[in-house]
Amino acid sequence: MDKIKMTTPLVEMDGDEMTRVIWQMIKDDLISPYVELNTEYYDLSVTSRDNTNDQVTVDAANAIKKYHVGVKCATITANPQRKEEYNLKQLLPSPNGTIRGILDGTIFRAPIVMDKIKPVMKNWKKPITVARHSYADIFNGTEYHVEEPGTAELTFRNKEGKELFHATVCEYEGPGVLQSIYNKDKSITNFARTCFRYALDTKQDLWFSTKDTICKIYDGTFRAIFQKVYEEEFKEEFEKAGLTYFYTLMDDAVARTVRAEGGYVWALKNYDGDVMSDMVSSGFGSLAMMTSVLVTPDGNYEYEAAHGTVPRHYYRYLKGEKTSTNPVATIFAWTGALKKRGELDGCQALQDFAGKLEKACIDTIDQGIVTKDLVPMLEGVEPKAVNTDEFFLEIKTRLNQMMV
Numbered sequence: 001m002d003k004i005k006m007t008t009p010l011v012e013m014d015g016d017e018m019t020r021v022i023w024q025m026i027k028d029d030l031i032s033p034y035v036e037l038n039t040e041y042y043d044l045s046v047t048s049r050d051n052t053n054d055q056v057t058v059d060a061a062n063a064i065k066k067y068h069v070g071v072k073c074a075t076i077t078a079n080p081q082r083k084e085e086y087n088l089k090q091l092l093p094s095p096n097g098t099i100r101g102i103l104d105g106t107i108f109r110a111p112i113v114m115d116k117i118k119p120v121m122k123n124w125k126k127p128i129t130v131a132r133h134s135y136a137d138i139f140n141g142t143e144y145h146v147e148e149p150g151t152a153e154l155t156f157r158n159k160e161g162k163e164l165f166h167a168t169v170c171e172y173e174g175p176g177v178l179q180s181i182y183n184k185d186k187s188i189t190n191f192a193r194t195c196f197r198y199a200l201d202t203k204q205d206l207w208f209s210t211k212d213t214i215c216k217i218y219d220g221t222f223r224a225i226f227q228k229v230y231e232e233e234f235k236e237e238f239e240k241a242g243l244t245y246f247y248t249l250m251d252d253a254v255a256r257t258v259r260a261e262g263g264y265v266w267a268l269k270n271y272d273g274d275v276m277s278d279m280v281s282s283g284f285g286s287l288a289m290m291t292s293v294l295v296t297p298d299g300n301y302e303y304e305a306a307h308g309t310v311p312r313h314y315y316r317y318l319k320g321e322k323t324s325t326n327p328v329a330t331i332f333a334w335t336g337a338l339k340k341r342g343e344l345d346g347c348q349a350l351q352d353f354a355g356k357l358e359k360a361c362i363d364t365i366d367q368g369i370v371t372k373d374l375v376p377m378l379e380g381v382e383p384k385a386v387n388t389d390e391f392f393l394e395i396k397t398r399l400n401q402m403m404v
């Protein structure tokens with residue numbers, strides 16, 4: 001059989017630790033036998049980022065702007081302990097944060113839902129997709145540890161240097177902490193548009209929640225922009241499709257989500273989205289079953305797994321032990337990217353291949369063959385826990401049968 005050809009490259013961003021091991025296995029065992037992989041490769045491992053002073057991350061983000069589709073492996077965000085562990089020169093910012101900053105997109109995180117996997121929340125029947133605004137707020141905030149008595153002030157000056165706003169934030173009698181955050185109407189508008197578009201594309205209602213009772217100006221601006229974009233650009237299409245846009249206070253949205261049936265897109269500010277997506281993914285069963293895609297309003301897509309580099313498994317792997325690490329979200333990052341590449345290039349064969357690889361994963365799990373993390377989640381089938389190598393072999397066998 002001829003391998004499927006790719007006319008345009010995919011931006012491939014390699015990463016760290018256990019997910020880097022899995023990354024190579026996905027390419028070698030599941031994709032390369034069937035597809036002539038055409039990628040532009042960027043090594044985003046923590047040492048490569050350190051060696052290039054993070055230039056490689058910036059280059060990768062710019063490549064996504066050029067080719068419109070990327071797939072990213074989980075990466076380490078260095079902290080002092082990691083700096084020592086990997087002998088790094090510096091503490092670079094989170095590569096995801098850097099890429100999001102350059103692309104100014106929205107992250108949609110959706111669980112991979114299967115027949116035999118039952119969510120912890122028994123009432124969750126359909127996926128809940130969390131849309132996280134991935135620009136600024138605390139992720140680009142400025143922080144300071146105050147060491148002595150003094151005054152913190154907030155000032156805004158326009159281009160001509162005229163002071164338009166001034167406030168005393170705090171009079172410190174002694175040590176304390178100080179932080180400032182910002183956002184921009186343009187980014188919030190893009191966020192709103194991307195969310196409404198995604199909800200329409202996937203035929204789901206859109207929820208949006210903030211804490212605008214407390215942050216009347218900050219969160220109030222988010223709320224107002226969403227309402228304006230809805231009324232001016234999407235109301236008609238939403239009504240035609242029988243879909244709803246629903247704004248509610250953050251606290252209320254959290255309470256409703258716990259009791260909901262699912263089947264909606266929940267738009268959230270950057271920090272809320274970071275935290276709530278972890279709640280939603282654990283509620284659906286496993287962080288290893290959560291996919292994530294960064295979408296920009298000008299049509300760029302970056303796919304990844306929502307989990308990290310799984311270091312605890314990696315340390316065992318380095319000692320030569322077999323681990324039972326779940327590769328499904330990373331595989332679905334690849335299939336999501338291949339599908340989108342195929343869609344943009346008009347290559348049906350690539351889209352079909354990606355669909356078959358997903359089905360091979362789903363069939364394996366629905367037949368009870370799972371990595372350890374999924375054992376407690378299975379219902380209606382006798383679980384058989386396997387290690388990572390065995391799990392890959394099971395998927396490969398099923399994929400092979402579909403590809404003949």
Ligand code: NAP
Nearest residue numbers: 074075076077287288306307308309310311312325326373
């Ligand atoms: P993590 O790598 O997601 O792992 C946390 C725990 O979740 C694991 O120890 C494991 O539990 C379980 N788990 C996660 N993914 C799994 C999988 N595929 N299969 C089986 N079990 C899985 O999170 P972390 O330990 O907090 O962070 C590790 C590193 O990843 C950090 O350096 C962080 O900076 C980075 N990180 C990167 C991203 C990203 O690139 N998108 C996201 C988050 C974190 P058990 O040990 O109990 O089996």
Ligand code: MG
Nearest residue numbers: 274275277278
């Ligand atoms: Mg998080």
